[in-house]
Structure formats: C-alpha cells, structure tokens
Amino acid sequence: MEKSRIDLPIGITLDRFIKSNQSQYPNAAGELSQLLRDIALASKVVNREINKAGLVDIMGYVGLMNSGGDHQQKLDLLANTRFTRALSKGGEACGIASEETDEFIDLKNNGKYVVTIDPLDGSSNIDVNVSIGTIFSIYKKKSAENEPLSEADFLQKGRDQIAAGYILYGPSTMLVFSTGNGVNGFTYESTLGEYVLSHPALVFKNESTFYSMNEGLSLDLIDNGIATYIHACKEQRMSGRYIGSLVADFHRNLLKGGIFLYPRTHKYPNGKLRLLFEANALAFIAEQAGGIATSNDSSVLDIQPNNIHQTIPFYVGPKMMVKQLLSHLNF
Numbered sequence: 001m002e003k004s005r006i007d008l009p010i011g012i013t014l015d016r017f018i019k020s021n022q023s024q025y026p027n028a029a030g031e032l033s034q035l036l037r038d039i040a041l042a043s044k045v046v047n048r049e050i051n052k053a054g055l056v057d058i059m060g061y062v063g064l065m066n067s068g069g070d071h072q073q074k075l076d077l078l079a080n081t082r083f084t085r086a087l088s089k090g091g092e093a094c095g096i097a098s099e100e101t102d103e104f105i106d107l108k109n110n111g112k113y114v115v116t117i118d119p120l121d122g123s124s125n126i127d128v129n130v131s132i133g134t135i136f137s138i139y140k141k142k143s144a145e146n147e148p149l150s151e152a153d154f155l156q157k158g159r160d161q162i163a164a165g166y167i168l169y170g171p172s173t174m175l176v177f178s179t180g181n182g183v184n185g186f187t188y189e190s191t192l193g194e195y196v197l198s199h200p201a202l203v204f205k206n207e208s209t210f211y212s213m214n215e216g217l218s219l220d221l222i223d224n225g226i227a228t229y230i231h232a233c234k235e236q237r238m239s240g241r242y243i244g245s246l247v248a249d250f251h252r253n254l255l256k257g258g259i260f261l262y263p264r265t266h267k268y269p270n271g272k273l274r275l276l277f278e279a280n281a282l283a284f285i286a287e288q289a290g291g292i293a294t295s296n297d298s299s300v301l302d303i304q305p306n307n308i309h310q311t312i313p314f315y316v317g318p319k320m321m322v323k324q325l326l327s328h329l330n331f
C-alpha cells in the first residue's frame with residue numbers, strides 16, 4: 001500500500017461521535033445513543049441486501065399492498081423485518097410504527113422511546129437501481145412507565161421528536177441525523193463496516209437553484225398557486241430535479257439548495273406523503289439545518305396527527321424558497 005494511504009486518518013466514526021456527544025442528552029443515560037446504534041446496524045444489513053438485490057431473487061413484488069395502497073416489494077419487507085428486529089432486540093424502544101404495517105407494534109418492554117419508520121422509501125425505484133432510503137423518527141413514550149403502549153404514544157407532534165434521520169442508499173450509503181443540535185451526515189465505509197462523519201453541521205444552501213416536484217401531477221393540482229410558483233421557478237431559470245425517492249430528492253436539495261414539493265392532487269386530496277413516516281423526520285432535519293417545512297397552512301412540526309398513516313401536502317427547503325412558495329398559496 002502507498003505510504004500516503006497508510007498515514008490517512010479514518011476520521012470520526014459514528015460510535016465515537018455518539019459517545020462524545022452523549023452529554024447533550026442529560027436525561028438519556030445512554031439509551032438514545034444505543035437506539036441510534038441499533039438503527040445504524042440494521043441499516044448496514046439493509047444496505048448489504050440492497051447491494052445484492054440484482055443478484056439474488058429478492059427483487060420484485062410480493063403481491064401484497066400496504067395500507068397506503070402501494071405494492072410492497074420483497075426488499076420493503078426485508079427492511080421492515082431488519083429494523084423491527086434490531087429495535088426489539090435493543091430494548092430501548094418500547095414500540096414501533098412502520099409504514100409497512102397497519103398497526104403499531106408493542107415490544108412489551110420498559111424502553112423509554114417509540115420509533116416511527118419508513119423502512120424503505122422510494123421502493124418503486126428498487127428494481128431500476130436508483131437511490132432509495134430509510135426515514136425514522138424517535139419520540140419519548142408519552143404514557144406513564146407502567147401504562148401499556150397506546151396509539152397516542154405515536155400521535156405526537158413532530159416538534160416532540162427527540163431525534164430523526166434518514167439513510168440514503170445511493171452511490172454511497174449515508175446516515176444523516178439530528179438529535180436537536182444541528183444535522184450531521186455520515187458516509188458508510190463498507191470495508192471497515194463503519195459510518196464515518198463526512199458532512200458535519202449540515203445547513204441548507206440558501207440558493208434557489210433547484211425545484212423538485214412530480215410535474216406529471218400538474219393537471220391534477222388542487223391549489224392553483226403551485227402552478228404559478230413552478231412557473232416563477234422557471235422564470236428564474238431554476239432547474240427541475242425529481243428522483244421519486246423522497247430521501248434522495250431531499251438530500252440533494254439540502255446539499256445543493258432546492259425546494260421539494262408534494263402538493264395535494266385530485267388523486268391524493270390530503271397529499272400523498274405520510275406525516276409520521278416521512279414528513280416529520282425530514283421537517284425536523286430541515287429546521288435543524290436552517291430550512292423549513294410546511295403543509296398548506298401550518299408548519300409540519302406543529303401538526304397534531306390524528307392517525308398513524310395520515311398524509312399531508314408537503315413542502316420543504318431553504319426558508320426563502322418555502323416562503324416564496326407560500327406567497328403563491330392563499331392560506
């Protein structure tokens with residue numbers, strides 16, 4: 001090996017980062033750190049399976065639909081199992097609500113936290129080898145220690161998240177998360193089996209460079225302001241970028257400066273994206289990175305959820321861009 005490579009430092013691993021930031025969670029006695037490690041471990045397994053998805057017979061539909069009406073794919077189920085297993089073995093989470101299951105799971109332990117998760121988002125991109133992701137939120141269990149877990153423990157406002165993050169399975173795999181003290185991004189070094197801090201203190205680039213919306217929806221929009229806003233983007237000669245995997249679109253906009261929109265349509269009059277499994281986590285990260293996320297008339301993080309699979313219209317990006325969008329929507 002060349003000498004220069006031998007000398008190169010590995011950098012700050014996720015474990016070391018979590019340990020050195022432990023003092024930021026004075027009431028957590030290490031459980032939150034362990035929970036984040038459990039999620040990271042499961043993501044490595046999912047990453048391994050995704051990487052060989054084209055090689056073995058784990059791709060394609062299993063013929064089932066989830067409660068949102070999407071086809072479930074084999075990797076969706078695999079990811080759901082992996083995250084559920086890691087969280088139940090860890091013992092820090094007492095319950096999980098997953099986009100892939102109709103009801104929440106009570107893990108029947110004394111864990112302090114509940115987790116909401118979309119184990120594999122953007123799954124229609126799996127069999128065309130395009131980036132996909134995992135999105136998670138962590139909340140404190142609301143009910144008393146001796147009380148059984150109930151749906152109310154999951155129906156918490158996004159503002160009450162203790163931590164949130166996503167994993168992007170792309171050209172490289174990244175874990176991006178926040179515990180309410182800024183946003184940090186870690187890249188997976190597969191030969192070491194470690195996430196290494198690669199994007200410390202991420203902040204939204206405040207430039208109006210990109211907009212991300214499925215423009216195929218333009219004939220189905222309920223709110224006229226969306227069309228006038230997109231027109232204004234075009235007048236500013238902004239570029240459109242839409243991958244169709246929320247994590248990938250969000251991550252791109254975070255790094256390059258851009259807004260993501262999924263408005264309400266005649267097909268999805270309440271929006272398509274799930275408040276608990278997709279929007280809240282990304283809204284939390286966006287705010288921690290200096291951006292904002294809104295639904296039509298309120299900040300995403302202030303919405304009181306009324307059911308686990310609730311969907312909302314979702315707009316997220318740099319403050320200036322989201323404010324400009326809102327000036328086109330008359331709420």
Ligand code: AFP
Nearest residue numbers: 070121122123124125214244245246
């Ligand atoms: P899938 O997981 O079913 O592929 O849905 C992905 C998603 O929830 C989100 O990741 C995308 O931003 C959005 O749906 C794409 O929706 P459209 O295909 O309607 O643009």
